[in-house]
Amino acid sequence: MACLIAAPCSGSGKTLLSLSLAAVACERGERLQPFKVGPDYLDPQLLSAVAGRECRNLDPILCGEPWVQSSFRWHGSRADRVLVEGVMGLFDGRGPSSEGSSAAVAALLDLPVVLVVEASRQAGSLAALVRGFRDHGPPQVRLAGVVLNRVGSERHRTLLLEALASIEVPLLGVLPSHPSLELPSRHLGLLPPQDLHDLGERQPVWVELARRHLDLERLWPLLSPVAPDPDLCDPIGSLVGPPPPRPDLPVAIAADAAFHFRYPETTELLQAVGLKPVSWSPLADQPLPACTRAILLPGGYPELHAERLETCQQSLGQLAAAAARGVPIVAECGGLLLLGATLEDGTGQPRSMAGVLPFKARRGELSLGYRDAQALADGLLVRRGETYQGHEFHRWQIAIDPEPRSAGPQGAPLWRLAGWGAASRPEGWTGADLHASWLHLHWAGSPQLVKRLAARIEARANQEGRSRPSSG
Numbered sequence: 001m002a003c004l005i006a007a008p009c010s011g012s013g014k015t016l017l018s019l020s021l022a023a024v025a026c027e028r029g030e031r032l033q034p035f036k037v038g039p040d041y042l043d044p045q046l047l048s049a050v051a052g053r054e055c056r057n058l059d060p061i062l063c064g065e066p067w068v069q070s071s072f073r074w075h076g077s078r079a080d081r082v083l084v085e086g087v088m089g090l091f092d093g094r095g096p097s098s099e100g101s102s103a104a105v106a107a108l109l110d111l112p113v114v115l116v117v118e119a120s121r122q123a124g125s126l127a128a129l130v131r132g133f134r135d136h137g138p139p140q141v142r143l144a145g146v147v148l149n150r151v152g153s154e155r156h157r158t159l160l161l162e163a164l165a166s167i168e169v170p171l172l173g174v175l176p177s178h179p180s181l182e183l184p185s186r187h188l189g190l191l192p193p194q195d196l197h198d199l200g201e202r203q204p205v206w207v208e209l210a211r212r213h214l215d216l217e218r219l220w221p222l223l224s225p226v227a228p229d230p231d232l233c234d235p236i237g238s239l240v241g242p243p244p245p246r247p248d249l250p251v252a253i254a255a256d257a258a259f260h261f262r263y264p265e266t267t268e269l270l271q272a273v274g275l276k277p278v279s280w281s282p283l284a285d286q287p288l289p290a291c292t293r294a295i296l297l298p299g300g301y302p303e304l305h306a307e308r309l310e311t312c313q314q315s316l317g318q319l320a321a322a323a324a325r326g327v328p329i330v331a332e333c334g335g336l337l338l339l340g341a342t343l344e345d346g347t348g349q350p351r352s353m354a355g356v357l358p359f360k361a362r363r364g365e366l367s368l369g370y371r372d373a374q375a376l377a378d379g380l381l382v383r384r385g386e387t388y389q390g391h392e393f394h395r396w397q398i399a400i401d402p403e404p405r406s407a408g409p410q411g412a413p414l415w416r417l418a419g420w421g422a423a424s425r426p427e428g429w430t431g432a433d434l435h436a437s438w439l440h441l442h443w444a445g446s447p448q449l450v451k452r453l454a455a456r457i458e459a460r461a462n463q464e465g466r467s468r469p470s471s472g
Helices: 014-027 042-051 065-076 102-109 125-135 154-165 199-213 216-223 235-240 264-272 302-310 313-325 334-338 448-467
Strands: 004-006 032-037 056-058 081-085 113-118 143-151 171-176 250-254 259-261 276-280 294-297 329-332 342-344 350-352 359-375 387-400 412-419 422-431 434-437
Touching: 004 014, 004 102, 014 032, 014 042, 014 081, 014 113, 014 143, 014 171, 014 199, 014 216, 032 042, 032 065, 042 081, 042 199, 056 065, 065 102, 065 235, 081 102, 081 216, 102 113, 113 125, 125 143, 125 154, 143 154, 154 171, 171 199, 171 216, 235 264, 250 264, 259 334, 264 276, 264 448, 294 334, 294 448, 302 334, 302 342, 302 350, 329 334, 334 387, 334 434, 359 422, 387 412, 412 434
Parallel strands: 004 081, 004 113, 032 056, 032 081, 113 143, 143 171, 250 276, 250 294, 294 329, 329 434, 342 359
Antiparallel strands: 342 350, 359 387, 359 412, 412 422, 422 434
16 A cells, blocks of 8 residues: 655655656556645645645644545545655654654555665665664654665666665666756745746656666556545544535635645635635736635745835735735735835845735745744634644845834734744734734644634624615
C-alpha cells in the first residue's frame, strides 16, 4: 500500500523523483493521488499540477493523527496510484525531535520508505549513510530501497550499487544529472507551477528519464492505492456535519501569483459550512466580488509583487473600505502583509499597501518552525485561553508604525507564540471581525475556526437584513 519518498536532507531529490513518477502515471493514463508530509505549500502545487489531482498535506502536528489517517485512507482509496513525498530529512520533525517527521508519518500509516540520496560525491560511504537511516529509530522505518540522485557515470553507478549490495538494500534506480531535473527556487522554496513556465515541456523528458534510469517494475507496486473501505466517509463532512441552509454568502479568497499558499481543505470546509468561496485577484486590481461577506488573504509572495500591488488602487481601496465597514477578514502570513501600511519590495523600496493595520514590513531574519499559540482575547476565529498548533515561515518582518495612517479598527494582540528556538512573544491582531497573523493554521485540525467564521458572517447578514427599511 503506497510508499513514502524520503531523503537524508532537503535538496536530495525527493520532489524530482515524486514529479517523475507522477509524470509517468499521467502518461500511462493512471490517476495518481499525491500527498506531502508537513506544512509545505510549494511542492504540493507542483505535484498537483503534474498529477492533475489536489495534493493533500499529511501533518500530524497541525491536524492530529486521526485526520492524517482519515485523509490518507479517503483520498488514497480513490486513485489508481498513491505517492507520499516526505519533508526535509527522514527524521526531521519539530525542533530536534522526530515528531511530525516523514519517519513518524510512515510509521503512523505503515508505509515503506524509498530513500532518495544525493550521491554525486559518494562511493562506499553510501553504505554507512543508508544503514544509518535504515536502522535509526524510533520510529523504526521499513526501507524498501534507494534511488540515487546525480549519478555521474555508469562506473559511478556500479560503485554505488555494490555499496548498497553490501548492506542488502535494493537500488531502485537513479536520477542522472540532466537540465530538466534542475528545479529553480527562491527564498521560501521551489518556484510554483505558474512561475515554472516550461513545466509542460519538462514532463515528457521526466517520463523518458524514468523509463531509462528508474526500476519502474519494482517502484510501481510501491505506489499501490489504499484498499477501499465501505465504511469510509468524506473526512470533511465528519468535521463539520451536514451544511446548514444558508443564503448566498460569498467569501472572497485572494488567489493569484502573490497569494497562493492555501490548503485545499480551506475551500472545502467553507463550502461544507454553507459558504460560497469566490476567487479574487488583488494583483489584477479586481474589485471585490459582489456582496462579499468575508475576505480570506492567504500566504504567498506579495513582497515579490509589491511594486505592482501598490498600483492596484481599486483592490487596496476596496479592501480598506471593507475593513472599515467591519467585513470579516482572515489574513495569514503574506496576506497579513497586504493589510499593513507599507511593504518593502525585493530591492528594499517601501510600497504602500491597504493601510488597515499599523505596521511597516521589510526583509529581515528567517522565522521558521512550528509554534504553540495561546489566544490572548476573544476574536473572529479564536477565544481567549484556547491553544493552537501552527507553522511560521517568512523572511519579511514587521515594525509597528507609531503614527498609523489608518483610522479603522486595528484590533488587539491575537495570541502568544512559542516554539523551539523561538522566544515567546505576543503576535497578530484580533477583533470581532479580524484575524491577522504570521501563523499558518490548517483548518482541518481546528474545524471550529470555519464554523465561527460562518456564524459571524451569518450574524452580520441577519443584522443587516433587520436594519434595512421595509419596502412596504
